Amino acid sequence: MKGTIAICLQDLVKTKFGKDNWETILVKSGLPKDLAIYSHHDIGDDVIMKIVNNTCEVLSITLQQAADAFGEYWMTEYAPKKYFAFFTDKKTAKEFLLNMDKLHTKMTDKIENAKPPKFTYKEIDKNTIIMTYISSRNLEPIWIGLIKGVGKYFNENINIENLSENSVKITFD
Template identity: 30%
Template sequence: MYGMVNRAVEDLVCTNFGEEKWEQIRQKAGVEEEFFVSNEGYPDALTYRLVGAASEVLGLTPEAILMAFGEHWILKTAREGYGDLMQAHGRTMPEFLSNLPNFHTRVALLFPKLQPPRFEVSDSTPTSLHLHYHTHRLGLEAFVVGLLHGLGKMFETPVTVKQIGFRGADLDHAIFLVDWSAGPAAA
């Protein structure tokens, strides 16, 4: 994955737990680089090692780290670094979600070697939808939940997210029920 992902993990840890903890995590994960270059590619395994080491050092489950990372990605990385791109994809939670299937096509113009996830929307109602998440990567469902909660905060629209489809013998992707019936969009 592009270095900006690892940089965002570093930023999440340093902001919330301090640089000393980051140094411990970096060493435990066996990262030799002093810093990550945003637009350079790194092995996915390195990012997974960072999440595993963060889980051990901070005493949180990998899922909790991934969820926090998802929120941080939206509220800090995306909003501060790519505000125009975020705004161009919707002014409300439902609008943004309906545009999510196209989102990484735009991101890929900035990062040509991107291996993005693929999203599809189905079963839309005025206050909910099913979000289908396709990827060749394993174990990032909690990241998606965190991303969706981050979007809810960004749009000041409380959301509930429930995974209703699981990758396995019968299904090749995950499905999330996203519901914002308690939010301003429902008013």
């Protein structure tokens, strides 16, 4: 997976939980404590998952709590600065989520080895959509954490109801 995901996690852990905890997580994951991460470089999915699991262990939080913290940080701190162009024309959480399939395809089509997630949508009515997540990585908790983060960014209350393992009904206020 692209290094940008790990950089966001690194910034989140360092800012909210301190540099020492980040170094402990890296060392526990078999990595050097001063590991340099580059946005466009690939980091093995197994290495990312080791870092994520050790983040949960070191900070004593569940995977969903880590995914929610990641989703909120990605959507409210990291991505609006790093990928501001994607934030200019979408005015609501619904519009933003409906653009996620296109965004992931577009932003990774020129990056070698990128394997972006796919999303399909069904619009039920003005305030309700069904969103389905398709990826061999099966990172459902992170997907859900990011949906919650979209709600936080747009300051909207959104309700997420699980329909199946990779499909949710999202209701917007």
